[in-house]
Amino acid sequence: MVALIRSIYSTRVDQKRLGENCLYLISKAINYTMEVRKGNENNMFYDIYYKDLITDPIGTVYRIYQYFDYPLDPTMEEGIKRWLYDNPQNKHGSHKYSLSQFGLDKASIKQSFMDYSKRFGIQPE
Numbered sequence: 001m002v003a004l005i006r007s008i009y010s011t012r013v014d015q016k017r018l019g020e021n022c023l024y025l026i027s028k029a030i031n032y033t034m035e036v037r038k039g040n041e042n043n044m045f046y047d048i049y050y051k052d053l054i055t056d057p058i059g060t061v062y063r064i065y066q067y068f069d070y071p072l073d074p075t076m077e078e079g080i081k082r083w084l085y086d087n088p089q090n091k092h093g094s095h096k097y098s099l100s101q102f103g104l105d106k107a108s109i110k111q112s113f114m115d116y117s118k119r120f121g122i123q124p125e
Contacts, residue, residue: 002018002022003015003018003102006018015101015102015103016102016103017103018102019099019101019102019103019104020102020103020104022102023104023108023109023112027112027113030113030116031115031116034115034116034119043067043068046063046064046067046068047120048060048063048064054089057080057084058077058080058081061076061080106124109124110124
């Protein structure tokens with residue numbers, strides 16, 4: 001997405017440099033947020049997996065509401081279903097990207113997010 005936005009304003013986008021910069025910034029942000037959480041592990045945060053949100057969006061939203069003790073609106077489920085119907089994945093097409101396109105590889109990604117993966121029990125694919 002960053003490459004696309006940059007291409008609007010530039011005739012040349014160095015994708016490899018962009019990949020390196022984005023990896024650095026995202027991994028730094030992730031590590032910073034994990035550091036912030038260390039002192040705030042009480043009920044301030046609720047973690048979900050993107051895969052769960054995709055496979056069971058309604059159940060995931062209900063679990064979030066229950067965790068934070070938010071009131072459940074009886075019309076909420078119908079609204080979620082309507083939104084999902086109106087906004088299917090790839091509604092506006094899909095894009096294909098590769099790590100190598102941005103000068104990255106699985107090993108560098110795995111290394112950059114090793115602490116995050118350990119913290120949340122994620123096995124990198």
